[in-house]
Amino acid sequence: MASTATKQHYDVVIVGGAVNGSATAYFLANNPDFTGSVLVIERDWTYAQSATALSSSSIRVQFSNPINIQISRFGAQFIRDFGQLMEVGGDTPDLNFKENGYLFLADQKGFDVLKRLHQTQLDNGADVTLMDTEALVRRFPWVNPDSLAGGTYGEKDEGWFDNYGIMNGFRKKARSLGVEYIENEVVEVLRKGDLVTGVTLANGERISCDYIVNTAGTRGPTVARMAGLQIPVEPRRRSLFVFACHTPLEGVVPLTIDPTGVFFRPEGHLYLGGTYPKVDPEVAFDDFDVLHDEFEEEVWPILAERVPAFEAIKVVNSWAGHYDFCVLDHNAIVGPHNEVRNFLFCNGFSGHGLQQAPAIGRGLSELITYGQYRSLDLSALSYERVIENRPFLEDSVI
Template identity: 40%
Template sequence: MVRIPTQSLLVGVVQSGKGRHGGRGLEACPGGGVVWLEAIGYHGDGVWGRGLPVPVSGPRVGLPCLADMIRAGRLCRGLGLLRPHPLPDPAGGSAPPSRRLRTGHPQRRDLFSDLEKEIVKFQKKLKESLPGSDWDPVGTTKGLPPERADVVIVGGGVMGWSVAYWLKALEPHRDALRVVVIEKDPTYSQASTVLSVGGIRQQFSLPENIQMSLYSAFFLRTINEHLGVVNEPPIDIQFNPSGYLFLASEDGAAVLEENVHIQRAEGAKVSLLSPAQLKKKYPWINTDGVAVASYGLENEGWFDPWSLLNAFRRKAMSMGVFQCFGEVMSFTISSREIMEPEGELTYSRINYVRVQMPNSLEYQLVECSLVVNAAGAWSQKLAEMASVGIGPPDTQEGIKLPVEPRKRYVFVWHCPDGPGLDCPMLVDTTGAYFRREGVGGNYLGSLSPAEEEEPDIQDLEVDHDFFQEKIWPYLAHRVPVFESLKVKSAWAGYYDYNTFDQNAVLGLHPLVENMVFITGFSGHGLQQSPAAGRAMAELILEGKFKTINMEKFSFNRFVSGEQVLERNIV
């Protein structure tokens, strides 16, 4: 028997057959069976019904199955067993905020409607007074998100769109879920995805990272079977299968060899090369200081990041996902205190997401069942809006999401006599890396700075001295012809850097019951996005990971202090 509390479709985590939601009962029936709807709410708007049995499938262990909850609510509506029931106003009134201030409704009556009309008139006069100018005044923005959604994904990078696609691909029946993706940068000019160098490799030290990249490589090989859209051109991500080449010194040789054994055990095809074998295969490499090298024989190389992002986005939208360009400014949250063995803890739940439209006074309150934090480098800021990490520092409520933006440079240079078509993505013993870019003697690469030399993150300006003083000497030592290279351009982007252990954060927050994380990949997120997105969709829809077990990457490791370290961070 499952009792579903009012005001919620997606309820709290089930532990040992019991759930927590407002202190009321959520009882799980092992093996599935019938949910007896003693009271059910739909998206928190107060509708509820009684005495309706709804079949469900499987035990409720971990995250309850969102699809079952939604199906139950819609079935109640369809049978006319629901009646409206007003909810307490989070702001203290008699109705939810979105009922009092509906910015997306054509009959809106709020503080700003008259002001906006006057602003539009004034802007029109300004525009007319500047004939021939390409200046555009700030205006209202169309494309408000819907007032209700089952899942709100915050972050329209490759992770966010991967989750959106997999939710629709795995939903129990067509249109079972209403999914919204919110992205604050309509131009994607600062998006980590499109500023990536686009590498994919299986040469990691953690089995889970290797498995994710192997799955993603399979997905990319068959991408048109997954992301192809009828009557649209086939997808070409411009994959270049030139492999990764890792070099290790005497100090790092044992670790590299151990990593290769782990990679092979997981099914990756990686070869070990002695300095003599390395020189024979790549005559242009100076092998001084190299004790051993590892080379990925298949499923490694690089591809165009924008093509993958756009393919996920195009497919997800064709399946009914709503895209919204706007910025999440705050959440409306309900909370309660529960006495646990370790003391009193505050459990929270997000009821509404406030989305501010770009260059506009308009905003929308989106009522939702679940929020996916796919905000990348800015995911800690988003988590803090949901009260994550704002408690006393020595308590569970004070544990922050340890993900912060780290600025990384990418430099492009020209060297007509440089390595040819056989040039892999080479990762030097120093950490400097480069790869070929096309066939015209162009290359790109970089180096992650030391911890004490991390650049300022306030902007994406490039420090060209960093290349001259740090990177170029390493490149010229390893590839002597790079002595005569000429830098052509450069850009900077952000890593969503996990300061705790440089690995992904996947899954529920222990106290904010309906926020899940998919962030903190620390530079290897793009290549793992197909696998990570599927894992999150499985967790949301089925209550558990199925394809690859990602439990190791949960938020709970920050509570226990147990690191999950990845040794191959580039």
């Protein structure tokens, strides 16, 4: 049932209350230099179909762009400190961070790319080890090295964690700091010239504001269009499969990515896996059908070839989630529209939203409070690159 706001005006209205919306709300409310009011509007408090809830919930520093590396390095430390930072009433949430790293496997062509990226990663403080096949098999003996030339492994700041936990931690802490949350849906963005002035909700309620932050996930383009704006973002389906293995792998098992794009990681005593689909069309908001043939035809054959123990596996669970996919360059669009300066984008994460939420939320709060970035300069992710059709390319996309 829709809930109503307690006031008619807020300094900041955040549309979408999952991890990025709640991270932005937290960083605003936690900043003593910000003295305004914040309203978070979320259409579904179950968050059941949010990208946050349906994510594989992992973080990595193995990117090609320095800013993405820095975003994740901050995120990993934030995840480690999360319990202390999000403490409310003596409750310190534990995200159960499994810092097992990412293992990128590569054929000769891909290994040349990994070597190039490795230097960029080292230059930006990432702890990543470059391995030839001999070193690879010595460290991860369950890998079949056929067709491989080597790989890279993240020694630190990479792994997986509790996706619901990080969202709920941000949300609970933000509310304890005075942020107001309502369960409702924005149906209209009010605009006067080059300023947005407020929103209309599904129950007819009108709320005025000084800033709008669009953290609506796959519905982000819809919210933008309400303000007469456009972003190159669309929903793309990703199917995930949980499987049991007759012979569990021994030793440390990272999130492992085959050169084909097939990946897996431990999930308790089970394993979670999937792939970057070869056919990847836009899907409807409500299309969460799992592509079971994808596992049989694309995922399992590669798993069985790369990890001999995976010849005997059984799928025990599966689900599909959506990427808010940036078709320009697979990177997020963050910050103000070039003309409508009080409409802030936080869209198009293309599968990286959960891991990037701490740094992005902090950055947006700085823009609102100070008019500029003070920590990490996120201007490379700005909307201006969309206008100029200037992709911010990332070589390491999963």
